[in-house]
Amino acid sequence: MRTQVAIIGGGPSGLLLSQLLNRAGIATVVLERQSRDYVLSRIRAGVLEEGLAGLLREAGAGARMDRDGIVHHGCYLASNGKKFRVDFRAASGKSVMVYGQTELTKDLYAAQDAIGATVLHGAEDVALHDLTTDAPCVTWKDQNGQHRLECDFIAGCDGFHGVSRQAIPTQIRQNFEKVYPFGWLGVLSRTPPVSDELIYAAHDRGFALASMRNLMLSRSYIQVPLTDRVEDWSDDAFWQEFRARMPEDVATKLVTGPSVEKSIAPLRSFVSEPMRWGQLFLCGDAAHIVPPTGAKGLNLAASDVHYLFEGLSDHYLRRDDRGLERYSERALQRIWKAMRFSWWMTMLLHRFPEHDRYDRRMQNAELTLLQSSDAAQRVMAENYTGLPY
Numbered sequence: 234m235r236t237q238v239a240i241i242g243g244g245p246s247g248l249l250l251s252q253l254l255n256r257a258g259i260a261t262v263v264l265e266r267q268s269r270d271y272v273l274s275r276i277r278a279g280v281l282e283e284g285l286a287g288l289l290r291e292a293g294a295g296a297r298m299d300r301d302g303i304v305h306h307g308c309y310l311a312s313n314g315k316k317f318r319v320d321f322r323a324a325s326g327k328s329v330m331v332y333g334q335t336e337l338t339k340d341l342y343a344a345q346d347a348i349g350a351t352v353l354h355g356a357e358d359v360a361l362h363d364l365t366t367d368a369p370c371v372t373w374k375d376q377n378g379q380h381r382l383e384c385d386f387i388a389g390c391d392g393f394h395g396v397s398r399q400a401i402p403t404q405i406r407q408n409f410e411k412v413y414p415f416g417w418l419g420v421l422s423r424t425p426p427v428s429d430e431l432i433y434a435a436h437d438r439g440f441a442l443a444s445m446r447n448l449m450l451s452r453s454y455i456q457v458p459l460t461d462r463v464e465d466w467s468d469d470a471f472w473q474e475f476r477a478r479m480p481e482d483v484a485t486k487l488v489t490g491p492s493v494e495k496s497i498a499p500l501r502s503f504v505s506e507p508m509r510w511g512q513l514f515l516c517g518d519a520a521h522i523v524p525p526t527g528a529k530g531l532n533l534a535a536s537d538v539h540y541l542f543e544g545l546s547d548h549y550l551r552r553d554d555r556g557l558e559r560y561s562e563r564a565l566q567r568i569w570k571a572m573r574f575s576w577w578m579t580m581l582l583h584r585f586p587e588h589d590r591y592d593r594r595m596q597n598a599e600l601t602l603l604q605s606s607d608a609a610q611r612v613m614a615e616n617y618t619g620l621p622y
C-alpha cells in the first residue's frame with residue numbers, strides 16, 4: 234500500500250489533519266489501534282478556542298458545532314466561597330466554544346466517511362521505519378495479517394502512550410516533565426449545568442470545576458489524591474464533596490444525578506523536543522501533555538495540526554519546504570506559552586500537600602490581583618481564549 238501522508242492515531246489530531254489534507258488533494262491513511270466505538274467513548278476536553286473552531290469549519294466538519302456548541306464570553310473563578318467573573322470578551326475581544334471532544338471526534342469521523350478517506354481500525358504493533366530516508370514506511374498487523382504502508386511523511390498523532398515519539402532516538406529526544414501530586418475525578422451526568430458559565434473553584438478542601446457539555450449534560454470535577462481509585466467514590470460521595478467546594482449560592486442550586494461516566498486523570502506537564510525527526514512529525518498529545526486546568530490539551534493539538542497542515546500543503550502544492558523545516562520550532566513556541574498558562578492556573582487553584590501557610594497566602598494574593606486588576610484579567614483572558622497561531 235502507498236500514500237502521501239501516513240497518520241498514526243485516529244484521535245482528534247489525526248482525524249483533523251487527515252481531513253484538511255484530503256480536502257487539499259493530499260492522500261492520507263489513518264492507522265488507529267482502537268475501534269471507532271472505543272475512541273468515541275472517551276470523555277475528555279470540552280472547551281474549544283476560536284482557532285480550533287475555525288479549523289473544524291475549514292475542514293468542513295463545523296456545522297454541528299455551530300448549531301449545538303455554546304459560546305461562552307467569560308468564566309467564574311471562586312476562592313473559598315466567593316466568586317468573581319472574568320469577562321473574556323471585554324478583556325480580550327474573544328470567546329470560547331463549549332463543545333465536547335467526543336462530539337468533535339464524531340463529526341470528524343463523519344466528515345472522513347463522507348469524503349471516502351481511509352481510516353483503518355484495530356492496527357496493532359504499529360512500527361515506523363526508515364524515518365531519515367525519503368522513503369519511510371509503516372508496518373502493522375490486524376486480524377487479516379501483516380501490512381506495510383509506504384509514504385512520503387508520517388504524522389505521529391498517537392497520543393501520550395503512542396509509539397511515534399519513541400521512534401525518535403533517545404539521544405536526540407529531550408523530555409521536560411512535571412508531575413503534580415493529585416488527579417481530577419470527573420463525573421458526566423444528565424443534569425442541567427449549575428451555572429451558565431464554567432466555575433473554577435479553589436477551596437481549602439481542594440479544587441473543583443463545574444463544566445458542561447450542553448444544557449442537559451454536566452461535567453464536574455474535583456481534585457483527588459493520586460492514591461484514590463474511581464471505585465472509592467460513590468456518586469453520592471462525589472456530589473457531597475463537589476457541593477462543599479462550590480460557593481454557597483451555587484451549591485444550593487446544584488442538581489445531582491447518577492454518573493454516566495466517572496474517571497480519574499492524573500495531572501502532568503510534559504514536552505518532548507524536537508517534534509520532527511527526519512520524515513516524522515509529532516502532533517498533539519504524542520509530543521506534549523498539559524494539566525487540564527487551562528483547557529489547552531485539545532487546543533494545542535489543533536495548533537500543531539494547523540502548522541503541520543500548512544507545511545505539508547506548501548510542500549505538495551507549492552514545492553516550498555520552509556513550513557516543514559520550521560514546524561517543530563513554530564509549534565513549540567506556542568506550546569511553551571500554553572504550558573506556562575496551564576501550569577499557572579494549576580498552581581493558582583489547587584491544594585498542594587507541600588504548601589505551607591505562606592504558599593496559601595500567595596495563592597490568595599494572586600486571586601485577589603486577578604479579581605481587582607484589568608491588566609491581570611486581560612492576560613488570563615488572552616491565554617484562556619487562545620493565543621494567535
Ligand code: RFL
Binds near residue numbers: 264497529
Ligand atoms: P489522543 O486523543 O490521545 O488520540 C491518540 C489516538 O492514537 C491512538 N493510538 C494508536 N494508534 C495506533 N497505534 C498506536 N500504537 C497507538 N497508540 C495510540 C489512540 O487510541 C488514540 O485514538 O491524542 P490527540 O489526537 O493528540 O488529541 C489530544 C487530546 O485528546 C488531549 O489533548 C485532550 O483530550 C487532553 N485532555 C483534556 N484536554 C482538555 O483541554 N480538557 C480536558 O478536560 C481534558 N481531559 C484529557 C482529558 C486527556 C486525557 N488523557 C489523555 C488521559 C482527560 C484525559 C483522561
Ligand code: PHB
Binds near residue numbers: 277431
Ligand atoms: C471539561 O468540560 O471537561 C473541561 C472544561 C475546562 C477545563 C477542563 C475540562 O479546564
